[in-house]
Structure formats: structure tokens, C-alpha cells
Amino acid sequence: MVENHNFGYHFHYCKVKKRTLERTNLLLTFDTVFKKTNKKPKPDLFGEYHAEGKNKKIDMETIGDNKRYPIYLVCHDAGQKRGLSNFKTPSNKSKLFITG
Secondary structure, three states, X not given: OEEEOOOOEEEEXXXXXXXXXXXXXXXXXXXXXXXXXXXXXXXXXXXXXXXXXXXXXXXXXXOOHHHHHHHHHHHHHHHHHHOHHXXXXXXXXXXEEEOO
16 A cells, blocks of 8 residues: 655555455655666665554564565555655664565
């Protein structure tokens, strides 16, 4: 789920529950100052916790690589369409979710 609350686009990790999306407290975003190079053609995706009181809690460490890569592909595609520079800058509390 991609959103922008006047502080930059970001994604919320959601879980499927009874054919509906259950929003979690995990926010995903790209580094807005990323510069494409031959060695690093795609940006990293970062995760941080956000709105913990009103969303389902999830521990980012419980999300395995088998889920992280497909999530990255969907987020990267949406990020390209919206422009990576328009995304929320990762906070100093953010952690690397997956390398690009």
C-alpha cells in the first residue's frame, strides 16, 4: 500500500487476512539521494516502524528473503512511476530491508 501524507511517498507492509489487507506498523521507503552506478543500479529499500498504536505490529526480522525480494520488485516498480526523489527519506531509526 503506497501513501503520501505530505512527507513523501512510502509503503506500508500489509498482511492478507480474510481477503482484505491488514496494515502493519512497518513503513518501507527508498533512499532519496540514491545515485545509480554500474555497481549499484538499484536503490536499497529501508524499513522503519510507524504509527505503531493504530496498526498491527510486525517484527521486520520475521520477514524472510523469500518475501523481501518480491516486495522489493513491487515497491521498486511503484517507486519508478512516482519518482524515487519523491519518497520519504529514511529516518535515522530505519534499517535496511533489502539491498537493490
